[in-house]
Amino acid sequence: MKELDDYLKLMSEEEGSDLHLRANTPIFVRKHGKLVKLDLPPLTETQYLAIIDSLLSKEQKERLHREKTVTLSYQAANQARYRIHLFFEMQGVSIVIRLIPEKIPRFDTLHLPKSVEDFIHLESGLVIIAGPTNSGKSTTMASLIDAINRKQSRHIITIESPIEFVHKNINSLISQREIGIHTLSYERAIKAAMSEDADIITIGRLQHSAAIQSAIKAANADHLVFATMDANDIQEVLHQITSSNNENFDQHSLNKTLASTLKGIVVQHLIESVDGSRVPAVELLKNTPHIHDLIMKEKFEEIPAALEAGYQTYQTQTFYQSIRDLYRLEYISEETATRHLKDSKYGLLLQGIRHLSHNIEFGEAFL
Template sequence: MGTVLIDKLLQAVVNFKASDLHLTVGQQPTLRLHGHMKQLNTKVLEPADTVGLMKSITPERCQQELQEVGGTDFGFAFGDQARFRVAVFKQRGNVGLVLRRIPNEFLTFEQLGLPTVITDLIQRPRGLILVTGPTGSGKTTSLASMINWLNNNLDRHIITIEDPIEYYHKHNKSLVNQREIGVDVPDFPEAIRRALRMDPDIILVGEMRDLATIQAAITAAETGHIVFGTLHTNSAEGTVNRIIDVFPKEQQDQIRTQLSVAIIGILAQTLLPRKPKGLIAAYEMLVVTPAVANLIRENKTYRIDSMIQTGRKYGMILMDDSLYNLWRQGLVDEHEIIFKARKPNELRQRIENAKKGIFEEEPEEQDQEDVNSKRR
């Protein structure tokens, strides 16, 4: 019964183009569709159902992990229609599952609405590019799109380190080796160290979640590789602070210096319900100019926002400006914009003014060095 059911459920996810499928005891199978939860018209799941569904798709080693630590993650293909990233967990003593659909096709930068400067950044010979945002904000999709662009346009050796592998990349102009944590290599720091001996040009680090991984990623970026990484932070400024805060106090000055040299860009993103249906992303983009690198080195990250504001000619944009633009274009409801804003009161005021026909002056395009010298 489990297998028949799982195929039907997965087919429903694909047909509806839902982002997730939730399976939990005492509830009908539920889809997340355009950001909203929608119950499927089937029976309410009982404990035996979720166990059967789990066993029909979960590899043996993951079932073992579920027993030992109460949860496990893995990826699997649903024929050639889609891939799924699966989280299996226990709740109230029962088994629950959440399956995230990973589309088979890659989206272009234009389709994703990515800042145009991304194309330049990813072609640099070295440096750290971070894609950040909360869970489910589309980081994986943006990164997959970048790797796909590189694979289609440049001849490089690309190594991805993922937990689990989500998008599968075929070798095209580039050679792409994808390593899965727990299957191909034990952990992220070890995988990055090994990768450096494999003649890479580009290394994708699926998650920079601890000191050892962050340290290894920064080192790899300094030594002549492009390194992509992700963090669960909401802004460019927050990302820089988060990385530095991971290190013990006595190492922080050294890390600031290393980071200021290694980092070349931060893309923070969030997903919103698009009108009338679908999802759309808002972005914050920090391009690390010499002036920004100075701020990082001198522990003046609180000035990063104003740098982004005056750095439009470098391709930078603040999250709240991106949200405001989506509202101006009529793509997203006002309450959704305010909900995701970093400074909701200021953005609410700006929207009220715009409704009355009062628009703010665009910030002056000053040279960033001038801006700095005036503030000193």
């Protein structure tokens, strides 16, 4: 639809990541994490309903009224791709549109710890990419899959709602499936992938108990499974997984299976960088022998101390250690670092960090 495409073009010109639309309401874009009101007249009710009508199929309209929310992908006239989310709220239906980058970012441009890329060399197991909404989870996972695609020959099945980044077959064969179009549910798609000669299964959003159980089974059956989850920290990820138990597992069996199949958890938060963009602060878990035992015993409250202790030996890290490194490498300002570190012991060390050499590799141990 031309009118919608015009607004999307304007968002691009404003270097925005998200466009917020609602009838008779100012139009907003999100730019570098901050919401900015555009100097444009609001959409009329007629204009707004025409946009909704052009976006949704009959089935999607029925789902929106039944479930009060619907998510879809959209390709504009200029071939740019977007993820569109419609939802009911007090004033009616709102639309949030997120730009999907045309090119999949290379891993080394994301400012993530280098050891995160080690997960692409695994043969099997479960790797979770987590964070709050709009924290770059999908971008991180797409970048890891792209790295596999360029370096390895694997059959990769992605399960998404909707399909976001489009992968081309380079050295790997990639099959992308969208919930509601190519398959009915995450659970069915995961089970099917186990019979479709998949080496790697990626799951766009792991949240329901049945899908979580299916993902664990797939990882336990010699598949490498990457999945994203909405969670603020590693403990929350582990609680979500272990509380997903149903009649298929007793709790001890679930903990034992998770402890043996989980290979890593990456939790990322985007924070403001010195150049006005955003960089990820990352909490990183790798399944060390000590972490394995803590998961078995559900001693999740001891996980942060284990991550901190494993910083040099295993390249695990806490959120606070990540903030500390970002400041030392001059990605973030002292003000930003202070705001995030003030409640940790690293806040006491902040003044000393600026006197240390900055000539280090990202993620090198803080001395």
